[in-house]
Amino acid sequence: MIAMRKLRISFLIGAVCAVVTVAGCSIDNSTLDEPGTAHIAPVVVGAGSSDESAVLAQVYATVLRSTGADVSVRPDFGDRAEYLRALDAGDITVVPEFTGELLAYFDSDAQATAAADVFEELSRSLPQGLSVSDYASAEDRSVMVIGQGDPRDMHELGDLAPHCATSTVAVGSEFEDTALASIPGCTFGVVHHVADDPAVVEELRTGVASVGGLTTLSPVLATGDLEALSDDEGIFRAQNVVPLYRSGTLAEPQLEALTVVAGELTSADLSDMLGQVRDGKSSVEVARTWFDAHA
Known part of the structure; x- marks a missing residue:
């Protein structure tokens, strides 16, 4: 998905440059810069009130910090509507979500149940200004x-x-x-x-x-x-972990960092981390331990 995004951006830039040849072409977009070549804006990761959201927020915060970004976590949003308002207002940058629940929120008539189909319909249903990165195999179906x-x-x-x-x-x-x-x-x-x-x-x-x-x-x-x-027919809708973020706020290194979660986080991993937190461990410590083992 990141590769497709870069292709679309490159195509648009090329088209603009081809037309505006007299004035020249200068693009200032931090999402196109290589790591270390542009200022990295602070990132605020939001979290809902559930244990799952709190742990996932720390996981995303940890991988984003690995890019050199200044990352903080704002916890305990009461519900989805509250943190969506915070995203819209720019108070937070990214928040962990589950694909199926988010699809149902934005499109109550959606019929998809398989993971890839749910993600595709979710991507189409998001309002302007919101984006999702790749989903993980970890789920709460x-x-x-x-x-x-x-x-x-x-x-x-x-x-x-x-x-x-x-x-x-x-x-x-x-x-x-x-x-x-x-x-x-x-x-x-x-x-x-x-x-x-x-x-x-x-x-x-x-x-x-x-x-x-x-x-x-x-x-x-x-x-x-x-x-x-077992649910081999996909009766129940997929609920894969996915980051929801404000479009245009994450630089390319940060978007690539999110793919670490998409590629590595399993349901067993998440269940284990939740168990550790419920037994008294810090979600910050648990997330860091997971990242160190998978980075």
């Missing part, structure tokens, strides 16, 4: 789970069909419940919305529910008490 040792022979979403009508599914607050209707041949007897992910586990443990709805970064999945059903 919705996932359906059953208890380990469940006597039903179920390993993927398609296996649910014979059992749906007599099943109660307990879903957490972050689960994409609107996609339940897209599971082939499946209409659940009861869909029970619970307060949080531990409540999903409790309903499975006590037999109130026989299927649960969580997301892939839920800490309760780390206990080993649950089996996730």
Whole structure:
């Protein structure tokens, strides 16, 4: 994506220079300069109120600092609307996001579910002045789970069909419940919305529910008490980690630094970092350790 951006910019510059031959052609654009040849503007990374957003903000801040930029983190934005206003006002430069959630925010009618398709539709739906860089494989996609040792022979979403009508599914607050209707041949007897992910586990443990709805970064999945059903058909929308930034505010070295996250950050990495932070480690320290191992 960066290569395509450079090609488009180079083409436009060449076209302008070809036409304006009398006056000459002088371009002052820091995004075209090589590292160290232009002033690098300060960068402010915003973060939402979730643990995921806080950790990812520190990850992006760490990779951006590696370019020599003056980077700070502004945490605890209440919700997406709040930090989008801050982006629009220029109070922050970049913020971590998830592709599917952001697409739904800007285009509620979007139908894409596969990672590449979601990213393509997201790129088209962004308002003027906002851009996204490449997405990482790390994601927080919705996932359906059953208890380990469940006597039903179920390993993927398609296996649910014979059992749906007599099943109660307990879903957490972050689960994409609107996609339940897209599971082939499946209409659940009861869909029970619970307060949080531990409540999903409790309903499975006590037999109130026989299927649960969580997301892939839920800490309760780390206990080993649950089996996730594979979603090979892409019923649930991709939710890959992606940086959302103000167009024209990041220089080329900074855009290239963001690709470190896109190329290296996995769901396992992010889950591990979240676990460390929840156990009391500093998100700054955790992000730096990850960067040192992947830079």
